[in-house]
Amino acid sequence: MKKYASLFRIRFINSLQYRGALIGHILKNYVFGIMEILVYAAIYRTDALRLPMEFSQLVSYVWMRQIIIILFTVVFSDEEIYTAISSGAVVYDLVRPIGLYGKWFSQSAANRVAFTAVNCLPLVFLAALMPKPYRLTLQIPVWQLALFLLSALLAFLVVVAFAMLMYISLFYIISQRGVRIIVTAVVSFLSGGEIPLVFFPEKILAVVKLLPFAAMQNMPLQIFAGTVNGMEAVWGIVFQLFWLAALYLLGRICMGCALKRVVVQGG
Numbered sequence: 612m613k614k615y616a617s618l619f620r621i622r623f624i625n626s627l628q629y630r631g632a633l634i635g636h637i638l639k640n641y642v643f644g645i646m647e648i649l650v651y652a653a654i655y656r657t658d659a660l661r662l663p664m665e666f667s668q669l670v671s672y673v674w675m676r677q678i679i680i681i682l683f684t685v686v687f688s689d690e691e692i693y694t695a696i697s698s699g700a701v702v703y704d705l706v707r708p709i710g711l712y713g714k715w716f717s718q719s720a721a722n723r724v725a726f727t728a729v730n731c732l733p734l735v736f737l738a739a740l741m742p743k744p745y746r747l748t749l750q751i752p753v754w755q756l757a758l759f760l761l762s763a764l765l766a767f768l769v770v771v772a773f774a775m776l777m778y779i780s781l782f783y784i785i786s787q788r789g790v791r792i793i794v795t796a797v798v799s800f801l802s803g804g805e806i807p808l809v810f811f812p813e814k815i816l817a818v819v820k821l822l823p824f825a826a827m828q829n830m831p832l833q834i835f836a837g838t839v840n841g842m843e844a845v846w847g848i849v850f851q852l853f854w855l856a857a858l859y860l861l862g863r864i865c866m867g868c869a870l871k872r873v874v875v876q877g878g
Contacts, residue, residue, distance in 0.1 A: 614709050619717045636681075636726065637733050644677040644738065648745050663809040664838055666744060672807055672836040674738040674747040676828060681726045682767040683828035685774045685798045686791045688722045696781045701873070712866045715778060720771050750837050758844045762831035765851040769826050772858035773798070779862065782869040803829035809838060826854040 648670055655666045664672070681687060692715055695701040704711055738747035749756070777794050781787050799805055801824035808819060808829050819825055830847045833839040839847055 614713075616717075619721045637730055640677040640680060640730065640734055641737050644674055644734075645741075645745070647673050652745075664807065664836065667748070667750060668836040668838055669807070670745060671747060671750060672832050672838075674734075675835050676804070676832055678731045678734045678738070679727055679763060680804075680828075681723050681730060682763065683770050683802065683804070684723065685770055685777065686795045688726070689719055689774070689778070692718070692778050693781065693787045696778070697787065705870070705873070711870070712775065712863060716771060716775060719774055719778075720767075723767070723771070751835065751840070755834060755837075755840055755844065758848065759831050759834045762834050762844070762848050762851060765848060765855060766827050766831050769823060769851060769855050769858060770828075772855060772862055773823060773827075775862040776858065776865060779865045779869050782873065798824055798827070801825075802827040803832060807833070807836075807838075809833070823854040823858060826851040 651669055651673070652666070655662060655669075659666060676683075695704065701711070704714060707714075735747065741747065751759070777790060780790060784790065801819055801822060802808075803825075808816060808825060811819060830839070830851055834844045834847070
């Protein structure tokens with residue numbers, strides 16, 4: 612584990628060097644958060660009683676998603692991995708005394724944590740300065756905030772484990788562009804990245820809630836907003852643990868199968 616921890620630390624420090632990109636990302640998320648809240652405000656003026664979330668809960672959901680959105684982004688800043696597979700440079704990783712799955716997992720996790728570490732505090736400050744009712748407020752007790760933090764950590768690990776499956780699939784295809792576009796669209800929509808899952812029709816929601824996407828950003832954001840609480844939140848965390856274990860084991864198996872077929876320059 613020391614090897615993976617060292618790799619995580621190196622990637623984390625390296626990602627913090629791109630300050631211009633970080634500042635641009637903070638401003639983008641802030642503006643996008645304001646625009647999304649204003650759109651929902653117009654919808655809530657029509658018939659707020661028929662909507663599944665209170666407006667204050669929705670505001671908390673949107674702001675917190677913008678604050679930690681990078682943690683829940685499957686396709687993010689992993690060009691080195693894509694290039695290593697397409698160019699054949701992955702052969703150098705295979706001869707190093709470190710597991711390829713663990714190396715990529717640590718690298719991918721560090722990239723996301725580094726950007727989030729710099730992104731979150733400025734956005735929390737800006738969102739807290741917004742006038743009511745568009746301001747970020749904490750509407751849950753302290754014990755539920757602890758559940759949110761645990762759920763956010765598990766959601767982050769589920770996202771990285773799912774991203775590993777995407778990386779592994781690149782061993783079998785020529786271009787990674789199509790896979791990245793499809794994965795971005797599907798995961799963002801089915802994990803609550805576009806609209807909260809509680810806004811889905813009941814029949815569709817009954818199916819989506821069983822998929823691994825519901826174990827991503829949907830669960831921690833619902834806990835933070837207060838729409839999921841008590842034992843429902845605890846069972847949601849158990850649901851996340853199940854999908855984390857399932858995706859990790861599936862990734863390990865698929866990685867083993869893919870590496871048996873790797874041929875680099877006829878070698």
